[in-house]
Amino acid sequence: MSEKNINRRDFLKLAGTAAAVTAVSASGCGDAVKTGSIANTTTSVSQNIPTDKMTYRTNPKTGEKVSILGYGFMRLPTVTNVSARESNDDIDQETVNRLTDYALEHGLNLFDTSPAYCKGFSEHAMGIALSRHPRDKYYISTKLSTFSPQQWTYETSVGMYKNSLKELQTDHIDYLHLHGIGMTAFVDGKQLDGVESLHKRYIDNGVLDFLLKEREAGRIRNLGFSYHGDVKAFDYLVDHHDQYHWDFAMIQMNYVDWRYAKQINPGNTNAEYLYNRLTEKGIPVFVMEPILGGRLAKLPTHLQETLRTRRPESSVASWSFRWIATHPNILTILSGMTYMEHLQDNLSTLCPLDPCTDEEDAILQRVADEFVKFPLVPCTACQYCMPCPYGVDIPTTFTHYNKCVNEGYISVSTQDANFVEARRRFLIGYDRVVEPKRQAAHCIGCGVCQPHCPQNIRIPDKLRDINDYMEKLKQETL
Amino acid sequence: MLKKLRTIIGTIFLVCITAMFLDFTGTLHCWLSWMTDLQFLPAVLGLNLAAILIVLALTLLFGRVYCSMICPAGTYQDAVSHVAAKVKKNRFAFLPENKILRFAVLAVFAILLLVGLNGIALLIAPYSAYGRIVQNLLQPIYIGVNNLLAKAAEHYDSYAFYEKEVWIKSLPVFIVAIVTLITFTVLAWRGGRTWCNNICPIGTVLGYLSKLSLFKIRIDASKCINCRLCEKNCKASCIDIDHHTVDYTRCVSCMDCIGKCKKDAISYTTSKSSQSTSSDSPNASLRAMLTTTAALAATSALHAQDKTTDGGLAVIEDKKIPEREIPVKPAGSLSVSSFSNKCTGCQLCVAACPNGVLRPSTKLSTFMQPEMGFEHGYCRPECTKCGEVCPAGAINPITREEKTAIRAGHAVWVKDNCLPQTDGVSCGNCAQHCPSGAITMVPLPDNPKVKIPSIDTERCLGCGACEHLCPVRPFSAIYVEGNLVHGNM
Numbered sequence: 001m002s003e004k005n006i007n008r009r010d011f012l013k014l015a016g017t018a019a020a021v022t023a024v025s026a027s028g029c030g031d032a033v034k035t036g037s038i039a040n041t042t043t044s045v046s047q048n049i050p051t052d053k054m055t056y057r058t059n060p061k062t063g064e065k066v067s068i069l070g071y072g073f074m075r076l077p078t079v080t081n082v083s084a085r086e087s088n089d090d091i092d093q094e095t096v097n098r099l100t101d102y103a104l105e106h107g108l109n110l111f112d113t114s115p116a117y118c119k120g121f122s123e124h125a126m127g128i129a130l131s132r133h134p135r136d137k138y139y140i141s142t143k144l145s146t147f148s149p150q151q152w153t154y155e156t157s158v159g160m161y162k163n164s165l166k167e168l169q170t171d172h173i174d175y176l177h178l179h180g181i182g183m184t185a186f187v188d189g190k191q192l193d194g195v196e197s198l199h200k201r202y203i204d205n206g207v208l209d210f211l212l213k214e215r216e217a218g219r220i221r222n223l224g225f226s227y228h229g230d231v232k233a234f235d236y237l238v239d240h241h242d243q244y245h246w247d248f249a250m251i252q253m254n255y256v257d258w259r260y261a262k263q264i265n266p267g268n269t270n271a272e273y274l275y276n277r278l279t280e281k282g283i284p285v286f287v288m289e290p291i292l293g294g295r296l297a298k299l300p301t302h303l304q305e306t307l308r309t310r311r312p313e314s315s316v317a318s319w320s321f322r323w324i325a326t327h328p329n330i331l332t333i334l335s336g337m338t339y340m341e342h343l344q345d346n347l348s349t350l351c352p353l354d355p356c357t358d359e360e361d362a363i364l365q366r367v368a369d370e371f372v373k374f375p376l377v378p379c380t381a382c383q384y385c386m387p388c389p390y391g392v393d394i395p396t397t398f399t400h401y402n403k404c405v406n407e408g409y410i411s412v413s414t415q416d417a418n419f420v421e422a423r424r425r426f427l428i429g430y431d432r433v434v435e436p437k438r439q440a441a442h443c444i445g446c447g448v449c450q451p452h453c454p455q456n457i458r459i460p461d462k463l464r465d466i467n468d469y470m471e472k473l474k475q476e477t478l
Numbered sequence: 479m480l481k482k483l484r485t486i487i488g489t490i491f492l493v494c495i496t497a498m499f500l501d502f503t504g505t506l507h508c509w510l511s512w513m514t515d516l517q518f519l520p521a522v523l524g525l526n527l528a529a530i531l532i533v534l535a536l537t538l539l540f541g542r543v544y545c546s547m548i549c550p551a552g553t554y555q556d557a558v559s560h561v562a563a564k565v566k567k568n569r570f571a572f573l574p575e576n577k578i579l580r581f582a583v584l585a586v587f588a589i590l591l592l593v594g595l596n597g598i599a600l601l602i603a604p605y606s607a608y609g610r611i612v613q614n615l616l617q618p619i620y621i622g623v624n625n626l627l628a629k630a631a632e633h634y635d636s637y638a639f640y641e642k643e644v645w646i647k648s649l650p651v652f653i654v655a656i657v658t659l660i661t662f663t664v665l666a667w668r669g670g671r672t673w674c675n676n677i678c679p680i681g682t683v684l685g686y687l688s689k690l691s692l693f694k695i696r697i698d699a700s701k702c703i704n705c706r707l708c709e710k711n712c713k714a715s716c717i718d719i720d721h722h723t724v725d726y727t728r729c730v731s732c733m734d735c736i737g738k739c740k741k742d743a744i745s746y747t748t749s750k751s752s753q754s755t756s757s758d759s760p761n762a763s764l765r766a767m768l769t770t771t772a773a774l775a776a777t778s779a780l781h782a783q784d785k786t787t788d789g790g791l792a793v794i795e796d797k798k799i800p801e802r803e804i805p806v807k808p809a810g811s812l813s814v815s816s817f818s819n820k821c822t823g824c825q826l827c828v829a830a831c832p833n834g835v836l837r838p839s840t841k842l843s844t845f846m847q848p849e850m851g852f853e854h855g856y857c858r859p860e861c862t863k864c865g866e867v868c869p870a871g872a873i874n875p876i877t878r879e880e881k882t883a884i885r886a887g888h889a890v891w892v893k894d895n896c897l898p899q900t901d902g903v904s905c906g907n908c909a910q911h912c913p914s915g916a917i918t919m920v921p922l923p924d925n926p927k928v929k930i931p932s933i934d935t936e937r938c939l940g941c942g943a944c945e946h947l948c949p950v951r952p953f954s955a956i957y958v959e960g961n962l963v964h965g966n967m
Contacts, residue, residue: 386791387791387792388791388792389792390792390794390949391791391792391793391794393791421637424637424640425637428637428640429637431640431641432628432632432640432641436855437794438791438794441911441947442907442947442949443907444897444903444905444906444907444949445904445905445906445907445910446903446904446905464910474858474860475858475859475860476860
């Protein structure tokens, strides 16, 4: 395997991790407008956000007050107005500065980044934006993102950490994560599971010992880890809490991942388990993916209606933030906010927090039950599965499917009220974006794509499911 | 008044039948299929007694009104002649009937049909010829416009229009359509109903029948001043003013002459006193027609154009048509022979097939009659369009349920092409997508790790899903052979 390939694979993982940290959807502002029409009022949520009502949580170790909303610097705006994740363009530093200032003004005080984010430019941008403010007004969270086996040496890892300090223009990190605990790797022809990778990345090479010493020296104020993937690695670190004394841990959590993590992504673990284990051990929780990469902001129409009927003036996304924040052991919820509307919507949700009632919790559990019936394919359209040797256009197929799910055009039965429209939209829309000879029916299940998917999507199975669904649409036998 | 009525009815038939050939969504035929059902040759070949009786009754009552109103080729030629008349007034004169030619063509036509060489005979069948013209020449333009609208709709996130692939389904038939169109147009421009009164076998049959018709064009010699205005404007060249007679075998009851006569000497009535004349004179257009069509039939086949693929995706080679011993005919056609006896090659089913399966045959004996091919799609289980539209009864209407039991063909495995054999990749896409579950993946006897498709021909319907979805290109590792007689499960 060429070096290039290894790098590519590593980059995939990075992209996968990146996908895990989340953003509020662009619908934030639009929600407010639509809400207005339902509620028969036209109050704009974003205009009246108080600057002194942010909800804070206390770090049990340091006693510091951390804002419940943290700013994720993974989807920074670029000069072409697209999130840096989807574009190769330069980061729009001016806008980043403006967003940072606005966040600080409204009491947000935790900023999260990684050496891997935004093609490696995220820390630099954060350094510029934050160094314009007094260092004691905010907390910096970054990670040791050694994804590639080539970076698993002591020197490279420590070098990455030191470079973070430099890019962030600071002499200490408030929260440092071991990044992507639970990810598996393929080294020297051998598949490593989450625990083996963990050992190779941080333990065997002495990097973790170095970090522990840095914590003693005060250059790392809090040491923790962010987890996704193999749950054995999570359990290993939690089991060794007495040895390492984790100050925090980051997990993927929202009302769907609470009990349906496997339905969202078979490689994931229910947040209920993760949260409860961390709480038992007294480890404060960072949350990523509060709205599943935007999917919980764009629920199928009938689910949106359920939530809007209950709180006509709240965005759909706000429900997830409120639900998460209602859990007492949450230290902060990271959200990758590309646009001001994202930031404003989230601030208005959490300044201050109006906790979820038991009844609302029950509603959200029902929404989650329904949501997993229309499972989206967790495809980020990174294109690494391509080209399929048999010409199938995999990412576009998934994108089209997800679009139909999000817009409420997936039918359960021919008796559905919108069956005819949904059928037209799915079939005509699919022909528009993917020419027939590249559609799902042409997947022979060879599995060449499978190892390339950073989301571990079982691509052939998914394509088969989508084709079966199409067959039912065409034959009207749903 | 009568002329107006004729024009209106003729136009309605022409427009509606044209629309049916353009419509690829299969919605119009529900309302309009009676119009194609009335077409005489399909009705005769399909033994549609009701339609035959209606046409015969119409002819016995009113003369060749079929040719003036119901036949789309006739109305098309009238339209051309009408335009020509604006350019050159009073351009016709009486011509004696070319009886030998008419009966010779009719005889050859009948013999060809009897011996089963329908493909050649159908070249001169008027309705089918018109259908071919519209399907081959006009439908691509129609779909092109539709595709532009679809693009616009896509832009506005509307799903009112959807795109449809345009491809030449058979080059020889495409060329036949062009030549037929030119022939129709030139003959009509120069001589009005030259085609209908010299070549068209339907015209000959109905012409001689209309001699007995109740209503006829009649000239009152006592009123006639021999101004010849009627004769000069008779597109059938059948009015002989010297003798004050009309050749009823050629008169298509267009009623043009009634209006032209300043003296009210011409009427369309039931009263007696009429006779017909006929004389012989060779006709150049005939020779032209025969030579062109013969040349066409000999033209070699060409495959559909290749489409280039986009950059980010693996290149997909276009599928090629495998050599089939027996052509696959659509479910509902009972058998290959029954189909070729009844089909008039009008291309209505080809125009209606939403899956790009039906296309005209290029074989001499079945020339222009549709057959199935699976490079663009396969015969989907829920589709029964071809049977719904066929006016000739060549493809009988069947229900979706009936279709699941009709064995129109059977799949044949080509060992040397099969992917697990050649590339060592596990596949099974044919088995995966077989609508009737006729394919099972079984281990290869001498290498159990390799799984290959095994076909239960008793369950196979010949739909072509396996052939279409087989990843091997250009020739699939599994293809469909037609069944001579369509079995029932």
